[in-house]
Structure formats: structure tokens, C-alpha cells
Amino acid sequence: MNGSVEGPLAGLRVVEVSAFVAAPIGGMTLAQLGAEVIRIDPIGGNIDIGRWPLAPSGTSLYWAGLNKGKRSVTLALNSPEGREIATALIAEAGILLTNLPAAEGWMSFATLSQRRADLIMLRLTGTHDGGNAIDYTVNAAVGFPTATGEDERPVNHVLPAWDVAAGLYLCTGLLAAERRRTRTGQGGEVTLALSDVAYATAATLGYVADVQVNGAVRPPLGNWLYGAFGRDFATKDGRRVMLAAISGRQWRAIGKATKLAEKLSLIGQVMEVDMDDEGGRYAAREAIAAVLAPWFAARTLDQVRDALDGSGVLWGPYQDFGQMVREDPRCSTANPMFHDIEQPGAGRLLVPASPLQPAAPPRPAPRLGGDTDAVLAEVLGLSPARIAAYREAGVLARDGG
Amino acid sequence: MNGSVEGPLAGLRVVEVSAFVAAPIGGMTLAQLGAEVIRIDPIGGNIDIGRWPLAPSGTSLYWAGLNKGKRSVTLALNSPEGREIATALIAEAGILLTNLPAAEGWMSFATLSQRRADLIMLRLTGTHDGGNAIDYTVNAAVGFPTATGEDERPVNHVLPAWDVAAGLYLCTGLLAAERRRTRTGQGGEVTLALSDVAYATAATLGYVADVQVNGAVRPPLGNWLYGAFGRDFATKDGRRVMLAAISGRQWRAIGKATKLAEKLSLIGQVMEVDMDDEGGRYAAREAIAAVLAPWFAARTLDQVRDALDGSGVLWGPYQDFGQMVREDPRCSTANPMFHDIEQPGAGRLLVPASPLQPAAPPRPAPRLGGDTDAVLAEVLGLSPARIAAYREAGVLARDGG
Numbered sequence: 001m002n003g004s005v006e007g008p009l010a011g012l013r014v015v016e017v018s019a020f021v022a023a024p025i026g027g028m029t030l031a032q033l034g035a036e037v038i039r040i041d042p043i044g045g046n047i048d049i050g051r052w053p054l055a056p057s058g059t060s061l062y063w064a065g066l067n068k069g070k071r072s073v074t075l076a077l078n079s080p081e082g083r084e085i086a087t088a089l090i091a092e093a094g095i096l097l098t099n100l101p102a103a104e105g106w107m108s109f110a111t112l113s114q115r116r117a118d119l120i121m122l123r124l125t126g127t128h129d130g131g132n133a134i135d136y137t138v139n140a141a142v143g144f145p146t147a148t149g150e151d152e153r154p155v156n157h158v159l160p161a162w163d164v165a166a167g168l169y170l171c172t173g174l175l176a177a178e179r180r181r182t183r184t185g186q187g188g189e190v191t192l193a194l195s196d197v198a199y200a201t202a203a204t205l206g207y208v209a210d211v212q213v214n215g216a217v218r219p220p221l222g223n224w225l226y227g228a229f230g231r232d233f234a235t236k237d238g239r240r241v242m243l244a245a246i247s248g249r250q251w252r253a254i255g256k257a258t259k260l261a262e263k264l265s266l267i268g269q270v271m272e273v274d275m276d277d278e279g280g281r282y283a284a285r286e287a288i289a290a291v292l293a294p295w296f297a298a299r300t301l302d303q304v305r306d307a308l309d310g311s312g313v314l315w316g317p318y319q320d321f322g323q324m325v326r327e328d329p330r331c332s333t334a335n336p337m338f339h340d341i342e343q344p345g346a347g348r349l350l351v352p353a354s355p356l357q358p359a360a361p362p363r364p365a366p367r368l369g370g371d372t373d374a375v376l377a378e379v380l381g382l383s384p385a386r387i388a389a390y391r392e393a394g395v396l397a398r399d400g401g
Numbered sequence: 402m403n404g405s406v407e408g409p410l411a412g413l414r415v416v417e418v419s420a421f422v423a424a425p426i427g428g429m430t431l432a433q434l435g436a437e438v439i440r441i442d443p444i445g446g447n448i449d450i451g452r453w454p455l456a457p458s459g460t461s462l463y464w465a466g467l468n469k470g471k472r473s474v475t476l477a478l479n480s481p482e483g484r485e486i487a488t489a490l491i492a493e494a495g496i497l498l499t500n501l502p503a504a505e506g507w508m509s510f511a512t513l514s515q516r517r518a519d520l521i522m523l524r525l526t527g528t529h530d531g532g533n534a535i536d537y538t539v540n541a542a543v544g545f546p547t548a549t550g551e552d553e554r555p556v557n558h559v560l561p562a563w564d565v566a567a568g569l570y571l572c573t574g575l576l577a578a579e580r581r582r583t584r585t586g587q588g589g590e591v592t593l594a595l596s597d598v599a600y601a602t603a604a605t606l607g608y609v610a611d612v613q614v615n616g617a618v619r620p621p622l623g624n625w626l627y628g629a630f631g632r633d634f635a636t637k638d639g640r641r642v643m644l645a646a647i648s649g650r651q652w653r654a655i656g657k658a659t660k661l662a663e664k665l666s667l668i669g670q671v672m673e674v675d676m677d678d679e680g681g682r683y684a685a686r687e688a689i690a691a692v693l694a695p696w697f698a699a700r701t702l703d704q705v706r707d708a709l710d711g712s713g714v715l716w717g718p719y720q721d722f723g724q725m726v727r728e729d730p731r732c733s734t735a736n737p738m739f740h741d742i743e744q745p746g747a748g749r750l751l752v753p754a755s756p757l758q759p760a761a762p763p764r765p766a767p768r769l770g771g772d773t774d775a776v777l778a779e780v781l782g783l784s785p786a787r788i789a790a791y792r793e794a795g796v797l798a799r800d801g802g
Contacts, residue, residue, distance in 0.1 A: 011584070140717045142725060148559050209462040240555055
């Protein structure tokens with residue numbers, strides 16, 4: 001995509017009717033790649049419009065982050081006229097992405113496909129069998145919290161990893177379905193259960209098979225890697241770093257950079273393991289860490305950086321969100337992915353383009369409802385008089401969103 | 402995709418040269434959707450071929466999980482002939498997906514595009530500026546471990562969430578690039594840095610803006626939700642459940658199902674917050690939990706399930722990987738996503754199809770190198786004699802993988 005300003009999905013139009021994280025990430029990712037993504041909300045916004053964190057103005061930084069580059073249309077979706085306009089927009093676009101309950105009713109595939117026979121509809125659900133679920137409840141069910149931290153009390157992740165994965169699955173599924181429609185003319189409904197994303201991923205990573213084949217249930221390992229050497233270490237100045245070796249070369253680099261290769265090689269004899277094998281190093285991990293910990297404890301983070309950067313050692317500092325934003329050049333405009341742009345309601349922000357590079361520059365999130373009139377005119381060909389009549393009737397918002 | 406056995410990507414051919422998690426998940430996801438994905442490895446396998454967990458036979462359950470549905474070709478990639486065959490396969494397929502160092506040399510876009518002008522190449526790197534990185538070091542840099550758990554010591558996640566997200570980004574980017582090539586004839590190289598996936602996601606979720614706009618650095622909150630009510634609770638029989646309310650309806654359902662609505666509503670007066678607002682409930686979370694904890698402590702998990710299922714309450718049990726596999730019907734063939742199939746070297750396993758449903762049934766991972774001769778014949782038109790000569794010369798493995 002070298003040198004292009006336009007994203008690869010230029011010309012693709014998608015309607016999104018959504019809330020929260022997963023479906024909005026799906027639409028946002030497509031918008032970052034050049035698709036025209038029209039998010040339709042009820043007048044006043046959907047349930048996620050005020051989600052924390054907020055800017056002092058009351059603008060949701062969460063909503064702004066998840067809806068970058070989209071167009072925003074608000075309609076009185078509780079009225080027949082509002083639903084008719086939404087239906088017309090969906091039929092015109094030919095692709096709908098949603099996480100709202102839409103198995104039945106006006107937004108169901110059965111109803112919408114009467115208006116557009118080759119409609120593609122991506123529908124995110126909680127569980128495959130109709131249950132409610134969000135990232136937190138899915139994560140609890142799928143084993144990872146019980147294997148996180150150091151004891152048997154489960155530890156929730158903070159990253160909504162299943163929502164993020166589900167959003168990206170929705171993109172993949174949408175583009176796959178659109179590819180098929182281009183070749184065969186056939187649309188269809190594709191459903192994705194948030195809980196299935198989690199179960200499938202646990203299985204793909206071997207956790208299910210390890211139980212079935214070996215009867216092994218992965219216990220919590222704290223910050224240790226599983227099956228290879230890796231752990232966090234404290235530095236002299238109160239920082240922590242993560243160190244890992246998942247190849248022989250990376251392992252040898254640790255010995256060389258710390259000048260502890262000789263001591264580390266003796267561990268093999270002491271512990272009776274093969275230190276050239278990552279399983280051996282995993283078995284001897286406590287002894288390895290005991291040799292390495294004083295090296296880190298004797299050095300500041302800057303000294304660790306000087307010694308390890310460019311050495312082939314796989315390592316990195318822990319950073320809280322503040323340190324990441326204030327100290328890490330990779331989280332700044334020194335990284336071509338990041339741009340400094342104006343987000344209405346929030347001011348100038350560091351905003352990422354798609355990490356798929358090269359990418360078009362990022363666009364801010366819209367003002368809620370800010371594109372309603374333009375979209376109704378462009379996509380449905382409605383006249384200014386017709387739009388004014390809808391506004392008068394309360395089908396469109398009378399003041400902005 | 403109703404009723405189809407074939408996936409939507411039937412007819413798409415991709416060559417993958419990869420190791421570990423992210424790029425293999427990308428290729429696997431495409432294969433599950435019907436693409437022909439040819440993974441090329443050096444003879445004997447790449448560095449991930451023996452990664453834990455293993456079956457008693459020595460087969461890596463990790464590798465088997467991540468390479469489902471692919472074809473496996475092994476070549477002496479350290480020889481000019483092996484590289485020539487790989488180059489010919491890539492040129493013929495027209496799409497390459499890799500996470501190996503390929504900025505320069507025979508597998509670089511510059512070199513390969515001389516053989517196929519409209520080549521599409523997806524290349525995963527560690528950091529955007531050429532640094533090494535894996536999920537663990539990326540995660541340390543990006544703030545989440547410092548906000549996980551209950552104190553300031555960072556807690557690593559166990560799910561390789563950035564690898565999973567990167568794999569799905571690769572799918573999205575590949576399909577977007579292929580869509581553009583179909584329309585314009587133009588290929589190109591797309592790079593994705595694992596660390597950029599993490600920084601971009603942290604920004605999308607509002608963590609970067611919260612620092613920039615509010616100077617707020619999210620602290621560790623244990624198992625509490627941020628900005629709404631949610632936490633884990635212990636049951637009478639020693640299990641734990643996750644409970645959350647991210648809508649007013651879900652909040653009211655908790656009061657109704659536990660018959661504690663009246664007490665919960667009094668908390669608003671006591672704590673001087675608006676209990677109809679999720680920010681108010683977040684502020685009063687300790688008091689809410691104090692009211693709810695005895696209700697859970699007085700009931701077994703089964704009793705909790707009886708009271709809450711079907712009530713509109715958003716909740717779920719914590720399960721370790723064993724409980725998930727042995728007790729949860731959603732992680733069984735009662736879920737249409739899961740199938741019971743034979744995985745060579747591991748026996749019969751519960752294997753997921755794509756969570757994008759309906760989906761074609763899953764296919765097992767190949768035997769390493771098991772498709773070499775068939776792929777060389779089908780894709781490159783090599784004769785049996787030619788293949789035998791390559792084998793004799795050591796360009797192909799003499800015995801299997």
C-alpha cells in the first residue's frame with residue numbers, strides 16, 4: 001500500500017449498529033482501512049455513549065477511541081419511520097455489522113434480506129446458545145484467570161482481550177463473506193459468539209488438548225513463562241523488566257550480555273538438565289533466576305537498557321499507562337502509526353492509524369449524529385425538505401445528536 | 402453461509418512461513434474459512450515444532466492447535482534449490498504471510514516481487530523500528546500488567562492476547578489487500594508490528610487519552626470492573642463467580658434475582674450516589690459488594706445458577722481449564738463449533754471450527770512435511786522424477802518431515 005493515502009477498503013460501505021467494544025472495534029478497523037462505516041445510534045446515543053473514562057467536557061474518551069473514522073447517524077429507532085430509514089441504509093450498503101439482539105424483529109437477517117437479497121450480516125452474540133455474556137464473564141469461564149497470578153484466587157485480565165479478538169474476527173468474517181459475494185453473488189448471515197471466540201482460542205493454544213491428552217490443568221505460574229525461561233526482575237531503581245528466551249540464540253545472548261554465561265551453564269550440571277533445551281531451562285528456571293536477579297538488582301533501568309539493547313536479548317521494561325505515554329518513544333509521534341489530531345470534545349490526542357502499515361492517517365471519532373443529514377442525502381438521496389420534515393416529526397434529532 | 406460445506410475463502414491460496422503464535426493463527430483462521438494455506442518449514446520443522454505442551458508421543462499440542470487445516474511443506478531452506486522452490490510456491494500463490502525476519506534477502510518483498518509483480522506480502526515484526534519483541538515484552542510495555550491484580554507488582558497475562566490480536570489483524574490486512582488487488586491489480590507489502598497492535602489497542606480503549614486529557618493512570622483494581630459495578634464472589638462450595646452490570650436492566654435484574662433490591666437501593670442514600678447511574682454504582686461498589694457477598698456465600702454454585710440463569714443477570718462461574726473441558730457443555734460437542742476429530746500424534750481431540758458460524762468442520766493439523774510432494778506436484782507441476790531427484794539431493798526430507 002506504499003505511498004497511498006487511500007486505504008485498501010476504499011469503496012466498501014458498512015452499516016454498524018452497535019455498542020461497547022467488540023463490534024465497534026470491528027467497524028473502526030474497517031474504517032481505518034478506508035471503508036465507509038456508518039454507525040447508526042438511537043437519538044441521544046446508545047448505552048455506551050457515556051462510558052468511562054470521560055474528558056472534562058463529558059465526552060467519553062472510550063467512545064471516541066472506539067469509533068474513530070466512522071460517520072455517525074442518529075435516528076428514532078423506536079419509531080417505524082426511524083427503523084425504515086435504518087433499513088434503507090442497511091439495504092443500500094448491503095453489509096450490516098451488529099452486536100445488538102437481532103435474532104428476530106426488524107433488524108433480523110430474515111427481515112432485512114427481504115429488502116436486500118444478497119445482504120451480508122455479521123452478528124455478534126454473547127454465547128452460541130443465546131445466553132448473555134460479556135468479556136468478564138467469558139473470561140471467567142475459559143480458564144485464564146485461574147492460571148494468572150500466583151495463587152488459586154482467579155485474577156481478571158484488564159485488557160478486554162476477547163472483545164478485541166471478536167472485533168477482529170468480525171472484520172475477517174465480513175471481508176471473507178464479501179469476497180464470496182463478489183464471486184458468487186451470495187450473501188448470508190454470519191454469527192459470532194463472544195464465548196466461542198474464547199473457547200476456540202483456548203483450544204487453539206493447546207489448553208483443551210493438554211487436559212484431554214495429559215489430564216494437565218495449567219496452574220498459576222506468576223510471571224514465569226511456561227515451557228521456556230522467562231520472568232520479571234526488579235532493577236536497582238525500583239523498576240521491573242521482563243526477560244525471556246524462546247530460542248537458543250536468545251538464551252545465549254543473555255549469558256553473553258550479562259557476562260554470566262559460565263555460571264548459567266553450570267546450572268545444567270547442578271540441576272541435571274540440558275541447558276541447550278528450553279524444557280531443561282524451564283525445569284531449572286528458579287536456579288537461573290537466582291543467578292540473574294542480582295545482576296538486575298545492581299543496575300538501574302537505564303543501565304539495563306545500555307547492556308541489553310542491541311545484544312539480541314529479548315527483554316523490555318514494565319511501564320504503567322503514564323510511563324508508556326510520557327516516556328516511550330514508540331507511543332509517540334516518533335512512531336509513524338501515531339498522529340497528533342484534534343478529537344472534538346477532548347482536544348488534541350495521540351491517535352493511532354491502523355497498525356497495518358503503511359496506513360492512511362487516522363480520523364477522529366464523529367460527533368454523535370454529526371453525519372445524519374449528509375448520509376441521508378448521499379446514500380438515500382433524501383431532499384433537504386424531506387430531512388427537515390423527518391426532523392420536525394422527531395424521527396431525527398432536533399439538536400445535534 | 403447457511404448450509405455450505407465450503408468456506409467463504411475457497412479458492413484463495415496463501416503461503417505461510419512462520420513460527421510460534423501470531424502468524425500461525427492468521428493462517429489457521431484463513432484455512433478455517435476455506436483458504437488453501439501452505440505452511441513452509443525447514444526440514445525437521447521450525448523452532449516451534451516441539452513447543453510445550455506435548456502429547457506422550459512427543460507431538461506438540463501447541464503446534465497442532467495452531468496449524469489446523471493447513472498443508473505442510475518442508476524444504477531445505479538453507480540451500481539455493483530449497484529457496485527456489487519456496488520462491489516459486491510464493492510466486493504461484495501470490496500471497497505470503499510471515500513473521501520471520503524478511504526485511505532483506507531472498508524472502509524480502511523486494512526480491513519476491515521481482516518474481517510476482519502483484520505479490521501481496523503480510524509481514525509481522527516485533528516493533529515498528531526493527532526491535533525484537535514477543536507477547537510478554539510487548540505486554541510489559543503497554544501498561545496492562547501494572548493495572549492487573551491488587552498491588553503494584555505487575556501481573557503478566559497468561560493468554561497471549563497480543564499474538565491472538567496480531568494474527569487476526571494479519572487476516573484482516575490480507576483480505577483487505579487482496580480485495581484491492583482484485584479491483585486494481587496492485588499488490589504490496591503490509592507490515593504489522595506486534596508492539597503497534599498493543600499500543601494501538603491501548604489507545605483505542607481510552608488508556609492513552611485518559612493520561613493525556615486527565616493525567617489519570619489506571620491503577621490495579623483487582624477483580625473489580627472499572628466505571629461500572631462488577632466483581633467476583635465466593636460461593637458456599639468454594640467456587641467463585643463473576644458478576645457484572647453494564648446496563649440499568651442488568652443492574653435491576655441483580656436486585657430482583659437476589660431479592661436484595663430494597664437494600665441495594667438504600668445504598669444510594671447511604672453513599673450519596675445515584676444508583677441509577679453506572680458511575681454512581683462504581684463509586685458505591687464496596688457497599689454493593691458487602692450486601693451481595695453473603696447471598697453468594699450462602700449458596701452453592703448450582704444454587705447460584707438456579708437463581709440467576711434466565712434472570713437477565715450477567716454472571717458466570719470461574720472455571721479452570723479442567724473444569725472448562727470436563728463440566729462446561731459449551732466446551733463440548735454440544736456446541737456446534739466443536740468437533741471430535743483425530744489429530745495425528747495426539748489421538749481424538751475436541752477441535753473447534755471457526756467461531757464464525759456456520760462454519761465448515763475443522764480439519765486436523767498436518768503431519769510436518771506431509772503435503773510436500775502433493776503441493777510440489779499440484780502447484781508447481783513437478784514430476785515424480787523431479788521430486789525424487791530433489792529428495793535424493795537433500796532439498797526435500799528423506800524421511801517424512
